[in-house]
Amino acid sequence: MNQTQTSTGPILTTDGIPLKVSLKKAERINKIRAFLLVLPLLAFILITFLVPIGDMLARSVDDRQINTVFPKTFEVYKKWDRQGLPSEEVYKTMFFELKNSEGYAVGKASTRMNYSKSGWKSLLKKSKRKFKKIEEGPFKEQMIAIDKKWADPEYWLALGQMVDPTTMGYYLNAVDLKYDSSKNIVQQKENRRIYNKTWIKTFKVSLLVTLFCLLLGYPISYLLATLPMKYSNLLMICVLLPFWTSLLVRTVAWMVMLQQKGVLNNLLVMSNLLADENRFQLMYNQTAVVIVMTQILLPFMVLPLYSVMKTISPTYMRAALNLGASPMHAFYKIYMPNSIPGVSAGCLLVFIIAIGYYITPELVGGKDGQMVGNWIAYHLKTTLNWGLCASLGAILLAMMTVLYWAYNKIVGIENIKLG
């Protein structure tokens, strides 16, 4: 009994420390050293990638802005029964908070309030100016005298959406929904529904671009992988050449090619294949976006495909032929299944890049070719509605995560090969 106990006890090193402990100790220094090596990169990723994404996600639901300008108003507002107009107390706190706050803060808050009910912004601007003359109450009548909107319950009801420090309003906005004044989710007005169409368009364009990249990229990758070195190197340079050319130059070149009086149409007209009045509309629409993005993203399909195809031994095809399969059958049954990791890697890569693409739709898309990325840029730079930008971005991120998850379930992420 005693003997078995000693034999099952922990293995000791010669100085009596359990082997596992001293092994850990010996490996700890290596681990720390390895960690220190990747620390700069880790910090870089944290600061430039994870923190901004976290900030974006926070912004997409953040509604504190307004609560910092009108905290007391919201306190008394909560007691209101939402029937008729609010009490004198609500008007009074609103009056003082507006009068005493800084113009900059009011500007930001009013922008937010305008998302809930348009008209708030001008109302606050006008009121703040005129409030200076008013010294004492009752405030309700005096405020209504300044602007009749103060007597409109709709404006007061719209404030109710902003009481919570977080909101789903931006997300609703991003899919053509909104809160009504009693905080029910309803559809946007017909003429303001733009995002669902944009989402569908973005998906459609991304799928088409991925499909065309695959159709064009597969044969060229096959050639690259199977041709003798001297030809395949030349071909590889042709594939990579676009990578070395500025994106803008390439896009503008396409504009020259595709416009109505451009190279392609002119050639067709000159060769009498096309009547002068029937020139194709190939620029400033979705067609243009698909054509140009396919060209730009093609290398992202070719490179993973090539790297996988390079590993498919030519003897597989020989073996299949030897066993009696026709060349087509051998290709379909043997070569294609073995190239699947490259196909899926290429498709995933192209689709991910395409779905958030901005510059090409902006330049060649016209009104019809705008994608989600363009709306994000528009709200970021023009309307300054960062909450909506953040929610659009977060939805994109969520979609990619779902896609990645589905891909992992179906194909397995370990099958991906990027080179």
Next chain:
Amino acid sequence: MSQKDSFVKFEKVDKSYDGEILVVKDLNLDVPKGEFLTMLGPSGSGKTTVLMMLAGFETPTSGEIYLDGNPISSIPPNKRGIGMVFQNYALFPHMTVKENLAFPLEVRKMQKSEIDEKVGNALAMVELQDFGNRMPLQLSGGQQQRVALARSLVFEPRLVLMDEPLGALDKNLREQMQYEIKHIHEKIGITVVYVTHDQSEALTMSNRIAVFNDGKIQQISSPDVLYEKPNSSFVAQFIGENNQLKGKVKSINGENCIVTTESGDDIHALKINVNNNGDGSLVSLRPERVAINSSENFENNFDAKVKELIYLGDHIRSRVEVCGNDQFIVKIPNSYKEENLKEGSTVKLSWKASDSRALDLN
């Protein structure tokens, strides 16, 4: 051999890849039905090219190949019905063992039940019944090799080609597989053309061996003849261990001749491919045919100085200096006992004239 007997026939076949160098030169070869023919040669000797032409992956630059009497140069590889075992097996990695074996049967549009039966038989032949549902990469090298062998046989081809199929296996497994392939060949009586650069593999398995060098067959004969009676110094050197004594032909007497070495010793040898007095010659002699301190009366008797002795268990390998060659190897049988055999001592070597072969200078 008559035309009827020859199942595979190469007729004046040349092959060039670049239009400048012929990798196969004027090849004429007949393989009768049921034979196990090995093409043996160093790399670059053209043996694999010959196999590829037979399989249909390369076309002859000139000449014609016949299979069962019909010219096949214009038939694509998938219509030839020839089985092949590739160097790295070429098992389809995305298919199970069973699916790999069923592939050639499916492309021939066989019934499902027939396919299952044949696949089962093929797996049983290579004793892999329990591995049908594994993927090729889950098998060991030897098992993969056997699957490849089974796949090349499952559709009952007329001819099986093997391109260095054992090259990737370790030594023990290679020897074991040599016997397995030999037994399968004997059992089903199929014609096999086998390519290797390993001479012991060739000697073990083949009915006949064709030794290739420089795009040509140097000698084609059964393993024992090839070993015992090489007809060129290349073959003598390439197959087995071999002693060579360099000299000039002194006199020719019918089947025999005398070659004088640079050290002035006259060696009695068989005249194989030397023609005239004064020609340079390499006399080739197998180490195990040399007797040490023998009382028998052989034509060749020389004193030799022992340079090195290595005890190898079943025999003592000794390097001696004789007739001006200090790399001369003698295999002394384990039963030979003599106290004064040590490095530096002088011994008497003797061998028959019929065991030494006067070959070209190469």
